[in-house]
Amino acid sequence: MNELDALVESARTGFAQAATPADLENAKARFLGKSGRITELMKGMAALGVGEKKSRGAAINLAKQAIEAALNERRQALLDAELQAQLKAEALDVTLPGRQRGQGGLHPVSLTLERIEAIFGSMGFDVAQGPEIESDWFNFTALNTPEDHPARSMHDTFYVEGGTEAAPNLLRTHTSPMQIRYAVQHVKKHRARVDAAKAKGDTGVAGMPEIRVIAPGRTYRVDSDATHSPMFHQCEGLWVGENVSFKDLKVVFTDFCRTFFESDDLVLRFRPSFFPFTEPSAEIDIQFQQGPLAGRWLEVAGSGQVHPNVVRNMGLDPEHYIGFAFGMGPDRLTMLRYGVNDLRLFFDGDIRFLSQFQ
Numbered sequence: 412m413n414e415l416d417a418l419v420e421s422a423r424t425g426f427a428q429a430a431t432p433a434d435l436e437n438a439k440a441r442f443l444g445k446s447g448r449i450t451e452l453m454k455g456m457a458a459l460g461v462g463e464k465k466s467r468g469a470a471i472n473l474a475k476q477a478i479e480a481a482l483n484e485r486r487q488a489l490l491d492a493e494l495q496a497q498l499k500a501e502a503l504d505v506t507l508p509g510r511q512r513g514q515g516g517l518h519p520v521s522l523t524l525e526r527i528e529a530i531f532g533s534m535g536f537d538v539a540q541g542p543e544i545e546s547d548w549f550n551f552t553a554l555n556t557p558e559d560h561p562a563r564s565m566h567d568t569f570y571v572e573g574g575t576e577a578a579p580n581l582l583r584t585h586t587s588p589m590q591i592r593y594a595v596q597h598v599k600k601h602r603a604r605v606d607a608a609k610a611k612g613d614t615g616v617a618g619m620p621e622i623r624v625i626a627p628g629r630t631y632r633v634d635s636d637a638t639h640s641p642m643f644h645q646c647e648g649l650w651v652g653e654n655v656s657f658k659d660l661k662v663v664f665t666d667f668c669r670t671f672f673e674s675d676d677l678v679l680r681f682r683p684s685f686f687p688f689t690e691p692s693a694e695i696d697i698q699f700q701q702g703p704l705a706g707r708w709l710e711v712a713g714s715g716q717v718h719p720n721v722v723r724n725m726g727l728d729p730e731h732y733i734g735f736a737f738g739m740g741p742d743r744l745t746m747l748r749y750g751v752n753d754l755r756l757f758f759d760g761d762i763r764f765l766s767q768f769q
């Protein structure tokens with residue numbers, strides 16, 4: 412191998428050994444740089460004669476071109492390798508599951524409340540919301556439970572000192588205060604309509620529309636175990652008119668329970684009981700004919716015919732208006748519907764429990 416071939420060969424080896432573009436530039440300098448081997452060979456030609464110069468120059472040029480070609484080839488190879496490495500490092504594994512935003516859903520008790528509202532809505536009941544911080548008047552007194560009435564002791568709750576109708580002082584122990592709040596507004600609106608009509612000389616205004624409402628919401632008591640929580644839910648129901656009887660209560664509530672539990676053979680029992688705001692009063696028990704709870708009586712609501720004193724506190728004459736009320740526990744309905752045995756699970760906020768209802 413002549414000297415020039417050896418030089419080309421050594422350049423190839425040098426380039427091949429360059430592992431990075433910087434190494435390659437250093438290697439290039441050794442062969443093609445200002446004081447590199449090719450430049451030295453060119454300079455060495457000065458001493459040669461004309462004929463020799465020509466052939467020697469052509470040979471050196473060929474060697475130079477070969478070295479440049481090797482250099483470019485190596486440059487490209489290094490660039491390709493770099494690109495490959497980058498692609499590999501940034502590679503997407505398309506088989507990985509995508510990053511999703513967790514999907515939320517309604518709380519099981521909210522699902523129950525929605526269901527209750529839909530069913531009673533289909534029977535013509537309005538849905539009303541009221542304050543959780545309530546006054547003594549609406550929570551007790553207006554509901555025929557005066558101060559010192561023994562029934563108050565079953566409704567131990569959280570109080571602040573003082574408290575008036577305008578400055579409520581306790582956490583409501585039930586949704587029953589909404590009976591009074593809603594009825595009073597209803598009566599007021601009707602009277603305003605009558606007055607406005609009279610002012611226009613119209614005396615033939617129709618009678619007051621019936622009061623038909625449910626009032627779901629949070630309620631509070633000093634109570635805590637597997638079936639009681641200091642904060643829980645209730646849903647009140649009220650239907651007052653000129654001719655609303657206990658029979659209507661039975662029909663409406665039976666219809667509701669059978670629809671809610673999707674069970675046509677569900678049996679209801681109205682068990683005599685006592686509440687200050689109803690007379691007569693009854694606890695409502697249900698009995699499934701199928702499933703794990705079949706045959707057992709399960710209490711789901713309190714109910715009764717609205718007491719005349721309560722009708723009076725609504726702003727109505729109990730000689731003309733009569734109706735029924737009920738109060739049920741949506742938490743308990745949710746437990747029965749889904750087979751949950753500890754009420755506290757609803758309020759622990761454990762995602763493993765809650766996600767089962769999505």
Ligand code: DAH
Nearest residue numbers: 585689713714715736737738
């Ligand atoms: N408010 C009662 C309670 O919390 C439940 C209740 C009973 C509501 C009878 C009613 C009713 O409307 O008529 O224990």
